[in-house]
Amino acid sequence: xxxxxxxxxxxxxxAQKKSNNISLVLPFCSQKILNDxxxxxxxLGNLCREYYQGILIALDSFERAxxxxxxxxxxxxxxxxVMLKILQKTMLRESELVIGPVLQNGNKMLxxxxxxxxxxxxxxxxxxxxxxxxxxxxxxxxxxxPEYATFLYNFIVKQNHDTANIIIVNDKTSFDNxxxxxxxxxxxxxxxxxxxxxxxxxxxxxxxxxxxxxxNHIIVPSMNEPTVTNVLKSIKDTDDTFTMTxxxxxxxxxxxxxxxxxxxxxxxxxxxxxxxxxxxxxVKNFIEAYRExxxxxPTEAAFKGYDQxxxxxxxxxxxxxxxxxxxxxxxxxxxxTKYCFNKHKDGGFYQNNYFNVIKISDMKMKKVx
Numbered sequence: 243x244x245x246x247x248x249x250x251x252x253x254x255x256x257a258q259k260k261s262n263n264i265s266l267v268l269p270f271c272s273q274k275i276l277n278d279x280x281x282x283x284x285x286l287g288n289l290c291r292e293y294y295q296g297i298l299i300a301l302d303s304f305e306r307a308x309x310x311x312x313x314x315x316x317x318x319x320x321x322x323x324v325m326l327k328i329l330q331k332t333m334l335r336e337s338e339l340v341i342g343p344v345l346q347n348g349n350k351m352l353x354x355x356x357x358x359x360x361x362x363x364x365x366x367x368x369x370x371x372x373x374x375x376x377x378x379x380x381x382x383x384x385x386x387x388p389e390y391a392t393f394l395y396n397f398i399v400k401q402n403h404d405t406a407n408i409i410i411v412n413d414k415t416s417f418d419n420x421x422x423x424x425x426x427x428x429x430x431x432x433x434x435x436x437x438x439x440x441x442x443x444x445x446x447x448x449x450x451x452x453x454x455x456x457x458n459h460i461i462v463p464s465m466n467e468p469t470v471t472n473v474l475k476s477i478k479d480t481d482d483t484f485t486m487t488x489x490x491x492x493x494x495x496x497x498x499x500x501x502x503x504x505x506x507x508x509x510x511x512x513x514x515x516x517x518x519x520x521x522x523x524x525v526k527n528f529i530e531a532y533r534e535x536x537x538x539x540p541t542e543a544a545f546k547g548y549d550q551x552x553x554x555x556x557x558x559x560x561x562x563x564x565x566x567x568x569x570x571x572x573x574x575x576x577x578x579t580k581y582c583f584n585k586h587k588d589g590g591f592y593q594n595n596y597f598n599v600i601k602i603s604d605m606k607m608k609k610v611x
Contacts, residue, residue: 581596
């Protein structure tokens with residue numbers, strides 16, 4: 243386990259080459275976890291540690307490729323007063339790129355310095371649906387929740403040539419409300435696209451909402467496993483009668499007792515910003531390197547740490563502080579997804595809006611877009 247209880251510098255020196263100065267600012271909460279492994283901030287701190295371990299694998303790659311990187315690492319301790327002190331650090335103020343902080347308040351605190359020093363700062367792990375910073379130097383590496391709905395609507399319409407019967411089943415969980423609200427704000431591109439909003443209730447009969455004329459697209463954003471199970475069971479015997487696709491979201495993959503046979507029969511597609519193809523040789527190489535270095539399996543956070551450091555580190559080395567003007571609207575494949583950054587209409591910050599469409603086939607997850 244790697245625990246960082248203080249700020250330090252991880253430096254690669256290359257003769258006659260200027261190092262790219264990157265700062266990593268995360269709530270490792272190292273001292274708290276050392277004192278109490280089960281403390282309130284342990285989950286957050288361990289998530290950041292895993293992310294950092296992925297970064298270390300990327301730094302090993304940079305060293306072999308002679309990419310000059312100087313990484314400063316700061317522990318915010320999930321404490322606003324500590325963050326204020328870090329903002330005064332010369333090493334941070336001289337950064338060309340900052341990765342972190344993780345949480346909403348930290349990003350807000352960094353905004354003024356980013357504008358003053360004109361460096362980009364990346365939100366690496368969290369999705370911010372209600373945080374709209376007036377900060378053209380902010381990069382959100384994860385799509386916000388309304389983007390899921392926008393992507394899904396456009397995906398359905400494109401796949402079905404402007405004809406579709408979209409049914410959104412709402413049980414008023416938090417994720418659900420974000421998706422449903424966005425769909426209610428969408429104006430269909432064609433009168434042939436129908437959107438129906440259905441409130442979930444026990445014993446729901448989905449058949450009466452289906453169409454024999456158009457393809458049916460049932461969206462269930464619920465975070466409640468029984469809700470999803472009951473909706474799927476309500477339609478499981480209709481797949482020969484209706485043309486149908488059911489859409490779920492990343493939290494479906496965390497359910498305790500999913501029936502993948504029903505998922506496959508119901509033509510389930512999972513919309514996610516994260517997907518790893520474990521048959522890919524580059525993925526295998528990363529896992530092998532991670533196991534060798536840390537004697538454990540890489541988590542989602544570790545993949546993101548590696549991917550984001552490789553992407554932004556190389557872009558900074560190649561294009562300097564103008565990297566985002568070069569990267570905007572271009573798609574970059576990495577191990578665990580693709581990144582495509584666009585300027586957000588609120589505040590002009592950059593946000594990744596790439597999603598993977600994942601289907602269950604022969605009991606395996608396969609990316610289909």
